[in-house]
Amino acid sequence: MDQAQAIFFAFQIWCSIGALIALFFLTIGIDRIDEDAQGAYVFRLLLIPAILLIWPLVLWRWFILETERDAWPNRHRPPRHAHFWVAIALAVFIPVIILVSLSVRQTWPVDFEPQKLSLLEERKS
Amino acid sequence: MSVKYIPVQWNNNKWKYNAVMLASVFAYLWIFIFVTPDLMSNEGRINGAVHNARAFGSCAFLMLSVILCIGPLARLDNRFLPLLYNRRHFGVMTAFVAITHASYIINWYFAFSPSNKYEALLFSNTSYGQLSGFPFEVFGIFALFCLVILAATSHDFWLKFLTPRIWKRIHYLIYAAYISVVAHVGLGILQDQQNHTFTVIFILAAIVVATLHVMAALHEKKHGDPLAAESGDWVKVCETTDMQEGYAKIAQLTAKERVAIFLHEGKLSAISNACAHQNGPLGEGKIIRCLVTCPWHGFQYDVTNGSSPAPFTEKVPTYNLKVEGNTILVDRHANEPGTYVEPVPLNIQGAAA
Structure with a gap:
């Protein structure tokens, strides 16, 4: 239970830091690094959940764009070769998981009728 | 956007x-x-x-x-x-x-x-x-x-x-x-x-x-798209006979970089195959009025300069290219997104109509 409390507390802290960063990014940062965001406000509310969850990435990209270190060729080099490894992973993990799941499945003994324990108690009395 | x-x-x-x-x-x-x-x-x-x-x-x-x-x-x-x-x-x-x-x-x-x-x-x-x-x-x-x-x-x-x-x-x-x-x-x-x-x-x-x-x-x-044959800065991507009016040939320059060579009105132009939006395959789109349309989400680019028509401002890199005999070669160093490159005339007789 202590570990569960610690995990839940850490998650709350993580999201709180994200909320603080969302406040600064959506009011100051976004206008500085993206001209398409200038004068557009409603859509910013949609960005809040992502900032809460991936705020370290947001900070890193904000720094890259603020300091003009973004390498434009990288924007046009998609990681397409990863499709092959995804196919391998799906082809290996999915059948293994299904087989393991079916093999550990327990069934009720054929010749044993389930009985409610409360009824047994009543019969004894 | x-x-x-x-x-x-x-x-x-x-x-x-x-x-x-x-x-x-x-x-x-x-x-x-x-x-x-x-x-x-x-x-x-x-x-x-x-x-x-x-x-x-x-x-x-x-x-x-x-x-x-x-x-x-x-x-x-x-x-x-x-x-x-x-x-x-x-x-x-x-x-x-x-x-x-x-x-x-x-x-x-x-x-x-x-x-x-x-x-x-x-x-x-x-x-x-x-x-x-x-x-x-x-x-x-x-x-x-x-x-x-x-x-x-x-x-x-x-x-x-x-x-x-x-x-x-x-x-x-x-x-x-x-x-x-x-x-x-x-x-x-x-x-x-x-x-x-x-x-x-x-x-x-x-x-x-x-x-x-x-x-x-x-x-x-x-x-998959063929890997371009490399020799120095210019790489061989395809033959002139592979080209079809209004469509592109795609070639891999590196494991991650693909170029799309278009034939439009008898002239060749080369742009990045990766759309600026979600990196969709531009080379699989068809040219209409000098604009290629990304088959994934409909973003459009002028194949001569890699720029989207106004009011949009998306840009993709362009490539210099040349024709030697029946071979089409591309400079493997991409130009900055939006750079105009003069289309290269192709011998129409060599290309599929």
Whole structure:
């Protein structure tokens, strides 16, 4: 239970830091690094959940764009070769998981009728 | 996008796509809950909250399976490309269906104790050392987090801010999420399933997803874009006879970089094959009035300068090219996005009409 409390507390802290960063990014940062965001406000509310969850990435990209270190060729080099490894992973993990799941499945003994324990108690009395 | 951001960019096709999607989800939930209550009811041992949780959970699993089938189907056959369009709305809706499933579970199984219900979810079963009775909830939590991250980063702002490359890498989480969901279902509901209709549906859906991905990977390996022959700065990409008016030939310059060479009005132009929006394959689009249209989401670029028509401001890199005899060569150093390159005339007799 202590570990569960610690995990839940850490998650709350993580999201709180994200909320603080969302406040600064959506009011100051976004206008500085993206001209398409200038004068557009409603859509910013949609960005809040992502900032809460991936705020370290947001900070890193904000720094890259603020300091003009973004390498434009990288924007046009998609990681397409990863499709092959995804196919391998799906082809290996999915059948293994299904087989393991079916093999550990327990069934009720054929010749044993389930009985409610409360009824047994009543019969004894 | 290159115009001011708005929450959701709607058009007629998106309305239709979403209407069909919503109607399908409601139809599935209605059939599951009201028409076939025995499908997963385990001989009437469960109550309404659990039945609803299972309806939403199985719906999310099937939606995720369909989403994952769209990509490989589109790679195997161009006729499935329209399904790719607007897939993000499909993903966001799947996340909401999955959240509803989780809410029903948490508010039933973990809500009636003095402990915080989210903490109870984490500590109620900690038998991580055994397969039978494994805390399958942890797979569901992981998958739900993945789906929420994907849905939360689905706005076009994130594509531009993170770059399509990083955005795509984040969105590869969908595969980890799917494997996790298969484990969540397999070690969870499958262990207690008495009516095997859903068991068959579950196994079939998961196997179809895996098989389609393998087929698409093999297809890509066999029919993928050829690797350009390199010699110095100029690389040979194809023959003049390979070109067809209004269409492109795609060649791989490196493992990650592809160039699309277009033949338009008898002249050759070369731009990056990766659309600035989601890195869709521009070379698979057709030229209309000097503009190539990305087959994924309809973004357009002038093939001579790699720029989108006003008011849009998307740009892709261009490449210098030359023709030597019957061979088309491309300078492997891309020009900055939006750089005009004079189209190179092609001997029309050598090209397919």
